[in-house]
Amino acid sequence: MTHSNPAQPNPSSANPDQSLLSPDSLPFEYSITRAPRKTMVIHVRHADVEVRAPQFVSTREIREFVTRHREWVVKKLAEKAGQDAQRLSLTDGGNIFYKARSLTVRYVADTREHIVVTDRDFCIHGRRLNDDVAARILQRWLLMQARSILPARARALAGYLQAGPRLKEVVFRKTRTKWGHCTASGRIQFNWLIMLAPDAIIDYMICHEVSHLLHMNHSRRFWAVVESVCPDYRVYVKWLKKHEHRLWL
Template sequence: MKIEFENQIIEFNVEYANRKKIYIQMDSLGFITVKAPNGTTEENVMRAVEQHGKQLTQRLQQIAKVRDTPKTKEYQEQGKFLHLGKEYFLHELIDTADLSEEELKINLKKFYFSSCKKIIGERIKRYQEQLKVKHKSFEIEESRTKWGSCSSSKKLTFNYRLAMAPLEVIDYVVIHELCHLTHMNHDRSFWRRVGSIMPDYKEKEEFLARHGQAMTL
């Protein structure tokens, strides 16, 4: 779900359980979870998020600022970049001959988008058969706040930076989003379904939390 607050989009997931009040949590990467009592209307969830809109947007801006802090990247043949969890010299990933730094940056991002689309397509095909679900479509996007998402229309999106992660971590994000096709919220049923395919999914979550900021251009 999402709302717009002072020209900034706030995206969040909702978890329903046997509790008395609505709680809002944000992790170190900016992922927001609204924990609501069973039966809470969507209107009340939206209102609760809006009431905390100022604090949430300020925190999201702080996280984005940290994420945007320039880190030295060597856009030359011997510069090193991650692909599927391993470091490669730039010239091992793309053609670097007679290209300017700006052209190298553009081509490298294109490489990651292409690689991510190919890998995600393969993994979706594999895991949707296991989960017995069917997505409508998927696309690769650039995002600072999320690794993947699933819409109510069964459209999946994935962050191109996943191409920098180990394959098993990519698998986790794919499984996570495919499970949302039948469980839109992060309730117990959802996590049981994720765990039925990937019992150690918490390790993959921890990897993204610890190393996600390094997976960037």
């Protein structure tokens, strides 16, 4: 969302940087950040609305700009609120989106640490459970699955694509932004949280990263390789876009 330069720059106007305005006509508040840019842009992060604007734009013009885009902002805020409500909350009674099913997290006092998935519940067993202990048990459980499945599949697929020798190692790391990563040196990294996703998504992720062994980019040739082993990859890309916010921990 961008806006062209205003016709009448007004450099002498008051400049309440980072101030919080609450115009009567708008159902939300927004902050203004002055930035070395030529156009105005609105960012919606969780419940925060921020307008980034050039120095020469007056606060009145900013308000007009926001008012013009109020429908869009209201829609975005609703979308973000919906996403926040769906986020993984690892606590007793919280929710987790496991294999595309929305389950309730239950803490069960037990001498042995393990996880039991039922129709409705995601039961974390262990002693002296609190949210940190539960997160550790979940991590161990998902890492164990990731280790037993992902390297073997990645190697098999690399072999099939005649890229076997290029795959040097498969490692696991939880990052905040990525499901997988492949370096030019042949090191594939998977985020073990992907094990929460349906198996088809996991297969797609393996296919995506292994295909990078042949093409270190997202070119047409790269996607052609992906498609050759995962013909409906577009469905999975779309699924991730729509649901991945529910898998981050």
